[in-house]
Amino acid sequence: MTIKANNPALSSWIDVEKNSDFPIQNLPFGIYSDNQVNHHACSAIGNYIIDLYELANCGFFSSLNLNKEIFNRSSLNDFIELGKTTTRALRDRLSVLLDGTNKELQDKKEIFNQIFKLQSSVKLLLPVRVGDYTDFYSSLDHATNIGTMIRDPKNALMPNWKYIPVGYHGRASSIMVSGTNFHRPKGQMKPADAEVPTFGPCKLLDFELETAYIIGKSTESGESISTEQADDYIFGMVLFNDWSARDIQTWEYVPLGPFLSKNFASTVSPWIVTLDALEPYRTEGYLQDPKVFPYLEYKGNKNVDIKLEVAIQPENKEETVVCRSNYKYMYWTMEQQLAHHTVNGCNVNVGDLMGSGTISGPDPSEYGSMMELSWKGTKPLKLNDGTERKFINDNDTVIMRGYCQNDKVRIGFGECKAKLLPAN
């Protein structure tokens, strides 16, 4: 399938800097608010957000037969629910309106300020209402690193790891949009040399570099989604920081998995980059050995080459990039994760969020968490301001970024950032 809006030859009449995350080939979706607007759906180009409600108001989507109120909601769920035929047509139409050779919108200078606002002047909100949130654990290097550190280097991977895309349910209520700060969580921890646990602010607060995909089509209980159908059920992707309190996690996670060590906050980037926009960056996946069960087999290139980085910015200091990784390192693809998640008949809903799990690459500079980067705190990282980090300090801001780049076009995700406030 050719996706019209992805055409690398397109160039917009809106000025887009060379390294912008938002060229005309991206056109992600989000929700914004400002002094005038409570919540409108929007897209992005260059430094601007594009108000989709106002575009609809001005009749620019009349050919699409949409209820414009769908853009006047506090989330994109109802829009996404319309289905890919419609959301794709909308993205194509946006692409036409922004194309330098098209004059329809370009010539209407009097409405420019009604449609376009500087992204820096608005507040981007959580783009979807997340019903259920699942987090996978699908990076081979991450699982191997963690297994090596906390269990046995010779048997770092659990016996199930190469058979099933291991995952668990997370807490949807505490998913926050980028820019939402939160307090260091309190909880129980048991130092390895202690007889009994202690209670207090966690000491080992970590980020986890992840992406997530947003479900674009619901299923009924009892239905399964095949790897072949999966892309039809995935609307798009975001960056995701699965904040983790390592010391709380170590004490609580046996036998039912992480709970309070994760559910205090997860940060999501505000723009959903459509799966369509990511198609040009698909790349080959891992050779999976042992061979997977038939319901997990897939055809074609299903990994995605998304360059990822994490920076730590101490209060009032410059940032330091501490990790550069890539989504292509995933052992299990999104399509396999979704096929596995539903093979038992578990139903999914529009807006559900599926996290990748920490994305680590093979090189130590590519590790996606402080746990790995500082190797359990044994190798502190030096920051540009001269200080050291084993884990995240109070008032540190953690910033994740991601983008795809080929020889023609670069499209990005914007930032996923949040500041860790002291325990309250």
Place this chain on the structure above:
Amino acid sequence: MTIKANNPALSSWIDVEKNSDFPIQNLPFGIYSDNQVNHHACSAIGNYIIDLYELANCGFFSSLNLNKEIFNRSSLNDFIELGKTTTRALRDRLSVLLDGTNKELQDKKEIFNQIFKLQSSVKLLLPVRVGDYTDFYSSLDHATNIGTMIRDPKNALMPNWKYIPVGYHGRASSIMVSGTNFHRPKGQMKPADAEVPTFGPCKLLDFELETAYIIGKSTESGESISTEQADDYIFGMVLFNDWSARDIQTWEYVPLGPFLSKNFASTVSPWIVTLDALEPYRTEGYLQDPKVFPYLEYKGNKNVDIKLEVAIQPENKEETVVCRSNYKYMYWTMEQQLAHHTVNGCNVNVGDLMGSGTISGPDPSEYGSMMELSWKGTKPLKLNDGTERKFINDNDTVIMRGYCQNDKVRIGFGECKAKLLPAN
């Protein structure tokens, strides 16, 4: 605090059988539909449901200053969101209208059929939209039994078990109301003696006898709820069957906990019995040793004496009660669970559902799952129809019931039941 509607001396002008779950002292909340009604909020008395929207329409709640449309929704969330002062006043008002000494409603014979419908003639729907679902693991006997079976009888409990109310996040999308049947899930299993896993319909399908409570008041991220405040945040309770595929669970649950073994279906009873109505049945809790951390300490009687039973009904056969347990056996109280869940600042929302975990008593007849009742399948149960069960067979219906009884009043939950259909 005296709760007026609990007055044991009250008696309704509606006929209520002696063993009914729904005397005038209960007045639970639910949502129903029938040929005339898409979804109205309702309560119950004797064999009838009480249409709250129609009661509001007829002006019977005019003193409460409510927007009657709150009863014309597909869930109780907006009603519950009004807060306990309002929902309590509504239940009190219902209690007055149904009281035998009051004539307001009793004398309006012409509207009886508009307000009252036989419960057997309507469909009861899922009472709340569950945002997040958490399941705890708070029965000492259950945790001890499972630990004894699958780990080490001498160290049956994990070291953390008596320090923290262990819990994990479950899947909200697959919570179904009583009466919704579902198919046996498929998945990966690895028999103990096999080298590699197999794929197919699960063989060890189990129920878990639980209750759950519904959150009645939301918090913001960063807020914690103390054990003392907790009751104010709990709207009421339901019966809950946390269906479990034991063989899928054994293979998948390390290290992140249960996932596909649980998220295919959970069955909830349709009536939310208010925490107010349960107050007369509060009872003493476990002596907790070791002493818990201050944030988990509580005062007063916080367990609840709810008699519970589970029956298995093979297709077209009579049922057999296979377990009689009691909610009073919980080691960790609801108030402790909620204090723990939020001590790290995790926010909760109205409609969130918190499962108790399997409720087993000390006697083998009180075990709350087939895993325990048949001791891993080694002691099959004999049913009344002469057949045996180690786990649940295709086309078996599992029925859970629960009620509180003191020397004056019995209030119940109705049934929580579902039939296991063959794998599809």
